[in-house]
Amino acid sequence: MNAPVRAETKTLAYSYVRFSTPSQAAGASLQRQTEKAAKYALDHGLTLDTELNMTDLGVSAYRGKNAHTGALGGFLKAVDAGYVERGSYLLIENMDRLSRADIVTAQGLFLQLVGSGINLVTLTNGEAYSAERFQREPEAIFLVVLELIRANKESVRKGQLIGDAKARKKQRLAEHGLEGKPYTRQDDIPAIVFNGSLDEAVREALRRNTKNQLPMTPQDRREAAWRLVKEGKPGEWPDSISETQALSGAGKGTVDRMRAAWTKLHSGQYGDLKDIEGLSWSQAQSKLKGTGAQAFDEDSWLEGRAQNLAAAIDRAKLHLSKDIEVTALALEMLDPQLPAALMAHWAPPRRFDPHAVDEDELDEDGEPLPF
Known part of the structure; x- marks a missing residue:
């Protein structure tokens, strides 16, 4: 008689990727975080989950938006519902990907995950945190607290630096105008005194707008x-x-x-x-x-x-804004060119501005980093 065949139980790992500004999608942040998670899962015999949406692209963690309405919030609900099993792994690059909120809020989020049986791994340093580890090494919680405090302080500091940088840019705009550079959403719109008739002023404003690309x-x-x-x-x-x-x-x-x-x-x-x-x-x-x-x-x-x-959409009871991701995918299936055409119609794309300030590219003085 043959022995019963037992299905091999696979431990799932969920790779959570987050960055705060949409412009970072064009950089290496997404690829870097994804590759680190894949390597960790391979090295530790884990199976990466591909069903849950675990990306918060352009979502800030400073006020906990990612945990309330973002993909991380969806993961927390899946944990509570039992869809994500105890013993599963949550892979994050650093603690600041999880939260940049104040220490009370951030620590509460961390303990909620660990208390639900989730193993949380920070990929940069390879640290794995679990309820079992804290029973053996209660002092390990200090590593977490220090990282969460650092993440919050860094966000506060960056906010101050960005505010200072915008103030300097506003001053430059007031003194020198755009100087031929395209307008970006970080800029205030400069007021320019134009000597001429009303019709000439309208024409000049339209000419300038073809360069500055205001919607x-x-x-x-x-x-x-x-x-x-x-x-x-x-x-x-x-x-x-x-x-x-x-x-x-x-x-x-x-x-x-x-x-x-x-x-x-x-x-x-x-x-x-x-x-x-x-x-x-x-x-x-x-x-x-x-x-x-x-x-x-x-x-x-x-x-x-x-x-x-x-009226046709209303009769079909299609609540398009209820799940914007589903709506976007459906429109793309209907016509691959439709999403881009709608975006161009609603808000013509601005020109890329190499001089724009990106919060992740500022040094401690609020100036662009040399890379």
């Missing part, structure tokens, strides 16, 4: 194009269609329709020209429609189609 809504782009069109007369346009597109961000078809509308409004049958010059693009379309002219109202057409799509 404009679709309505902003249409109104900017309409203002440029109104500077000319039928057949005497100050800019070519492509130049109007470049300055405003509006499409070629929109600029064509605006020129046609401005030509009709100049015919004299739509009222005094001075009154007409003050019309917005939407008001101009309404005026043309109200006098019997057959003008295609693109804004209303787009809004109508959007309302129909919104």
